[in-house]
Amino acid sequence: MERYDLIVIGAGPAGLSAAIEAAETGMKVVVFDENKRPGGQLFKQIHKFFGSKEHKAKVRGFRIGQELLQDAEKAGVEVHLSAVVIGIFPHLGITVSKDDHIEHFKANSIIIATGASENALPFSGWTLPGVMGAGAAQTMMNLYREQPGKKILMVGSGNVGLVVTYQLLEAGCEVVGLVDVLPRIGGYGVHAAKIARTGVKFYLSHTIVKAEGDKEVTGAIIAEVDKNFKVVKGTEKHLDVDTICLAVGLTPMSNLARMAQCQMVNKGGAVPSCDEYGATSIAGIYVAGDVGGIEEASSAMIKGRIAALGAAKYCGYITEKEAAEKFVVYHTDLNKLRQGMFAPGNKEKMTCTKTREGYPLSMNLLTKGFLTEKELAVFPDCLQEVRGIHPVVECTQNIPCNPCQDICPMHCICVGEDITNLPVINHTQKCSGCGRCVANCPGQAIFLVEQGEKEDHVTIPYEFLPLPVPGEKGCGCDRSGAVVCETVIKAVKDLPANDHTVLVTLAVPPGMGNTVRFYKKEGGVI
Amino acid sequence: MSDTKTANVIVVGSGIVGNSCAYYCAKKGLSVIVLDEDIIGNGASSRNGGGVRAFFRNPLELPLAKYAIDNIWPHLSEELGVDIEFKQGGNFRLGIGEKEEANLKKLAKEGNEQGLKVDLMNQKEVQNFCCYVSPEVTYAAYCHNDGHANPLITTLAFYRKAKAMGVKYYTGEEVVKLATIRGKVRKVITALGNCYEGDAIIVAAGCASTKIVQTVGIDMPHAPSIIEAFVTEAMPPLFDFMMGTASSAFYGHQTKHGSFVFGGGSGFESFNDGYSDSCPTRQITAPSVMRGIMKYFPCLHDLKIIRTWAGWINNTPDGCAVIGPVDDLPGLYIAAGYTGHGFCMGPVTGKILSEVISGEKPCVSYEQLKLSRFKARQ
């Protein structure tokens, strides 16, 4: 039986990061993943990541996956794809199914980084073809280039629901509505704003009652719920859809850990109980990433490295002291991500009313997905009458993110040491109008505005095909997606450095520069 | 901890044996309490291959097995109000080569002498009977009397019925000792400090039985071994019979659901870490059993395996169960040591003990299976 110092199960962000860190200490590492491609959830994430430079902010998820794989190969890690770990056995034995056979291995240490799976939501008709997980829809679109459907209802307003809705729009699907049983949108306001400005309707405090149809989904019934989440009779609404996507949470895929007889605890679902290094109750077995508790890819990468420190220490490749020193660095980094309004375990998320700086949170953003001008007005640097071209940063919630600060060559935007600070415009600097901030904000929340006598110019981030062309006439939409004026395309800039976020400059009637935030072609189509 | 709970009968163990004892005793109007350290029937009762057989039974056990198949199994679904999936599809035992042929001939002769109906088949007849069998199989014995059922449902069906009839169940109650009152075994004490008292104490606790009866000075010899089983995806119906081999490479059957359940060992079954409530599978066992299956039924080669598991077998020196009262200690009854074939005999055990406890003549003689039969080499 072949023996490795470390067997990593799962080649996602946690697993690959763990493997790289372990290999750098000299361990003989192998990674097994059941998928054909490495990167776990990363390989279908086409949006740009948040966080800071260390967290690979503004880089699209699938590119992060590619980078990780390259780094792993450089570090001498063996990565086996289409290799299913079918079981963990006493004592630190692993059996892998590959091609037409199985292979047995023994490990000096194991890191389980198998991630999480989507939750199901049962309702009348949920087993009809056309009902699927949001993640499944994402795989269909981004890997297999298939539209999951034509008219979609999204259930769930966490980041997964919001991000996948945007990607469905990019894939040319119509998203008829987004439903959430809670009274507030669960994901980032900027993700909600991205889709609200295209016209997607939010139905908060609503649930799905029924998927209609005989052989497949032909419609959906949604209804309002009361404070106890019970359906309020008489509020049923019919939506004309052929697809229902469920984004109702994730559950750690902890089967292998339980098979290995790790002790489990309740942490929003059963997860292996572990120490700060991810060491489980079975000596030599560690967990990293979502399998140890749902967060997201950026934190998974750090937790992978931390677990590798634990394994390297256990196998005698680094000393306690060396492990502890590196642990502090990684843990500090991890904590930077765990701050702000959406921090894991933030109990006030559903009730807080102000940002840390004291600005009132936009209730409209939290319930309908878009800021009203009245709410925006309290944030300095928005809705200002400023001479010349200037950035408007509509980022109104404390989330860990700061690419806007580093990307501006004129240093117009400042976030500061704590990356959950709201960005602030530095009025002593002069904006050059390059638009890099617009293209690189992962939340697509930055716009360039230039007010003029005859017309205002608004530069928006744009990621839909086919791209508009200069001179084209179309519609200017406000933050709610309503068409508010006619517009002419002044410029379309698609720079390689901006990685497919195109800068589209619109000419709008004077005074509309602080209202128009999206462009639709003639007829009101994206 | 709390007050002593009393009943006519206290049963330790909620497997098929314990639950059938509870059911039959309740049927006789006795009050019953059942205790289990785990959830209902989590031992061999929920892990075995579901075989119901009288073929190649040790003569000590044969009368019980035969009684069960003739009188209890055929209408058990009706009696319990749950479809336990009993099918009397026969028992097809396959052999390759002269030595196994001789062995099968011997078994068939004994079976027929015991009143069972066993046919012998040569290679051609085997192929005629079942075309799915490998042509390498040179000989087979087919016993018409045997069959199979669903052990998971049967065990829970007995529990469900017993519970509905008023039997009190306490799970997560690990029995740590028994105790006598004036020379009679009457008390059952648990790890939580709870105390139960009854006129009859039945220990039907599988591999944990020996440890429990030791606490009142009873020596029940046992040697736990651990074997594995697995289940496949569903297929259209192919086989009615229980299948097995003269070489004991594997055993199994196709269930009502369409999936196949198979069981077997790697050869290392007896070399284990000792009985515990942990039941892990080993890397090398399932593949070994699968190779055995494919040798005899090559047509099953692409059948997908869905799940593997393991279970402890409570082996006794002569491979037969220990059933009945303990001669020198009134009040104590043992129903354990089924050495891997307790499923068929579980229901009849309950009936017998309910009759013995009630002072009635048991439906079939069982005294040959009492603990007192074990004697060292003379």
Added chain:
Amino acid sequence: MKVTYLNRDIALGPYVPQEDDDVIICRCEEITKGEIRRAIHEGMYTMTEIKRFLRTGMGLCQGQTCTRLIKNILQNEMKRAVQPNEEPTPRAPARPLAMENYGKELVK
């Protein structure tokens, strides 16, 4: 892993049919919410017993979809949290695998 004590003489009350009893919970084996609730009322007080009695979680996905849903139903009926060690035991193979492949052990 020790199991929590449970006196099974629980008064869950009579079985009251609910509007959504016909919603399928275990898709692989097509078991409805009503069947699960009825089994609980008849004494199947743990996830594993429900599974063994009804076949929920025994299909191809091995409970990946339905386990969480059944846990919620069980917790609702019993008014008691299901402990992390009370979920059904996961076993090899983590994904279904053909017998001929499973039986072929290659050694490097």
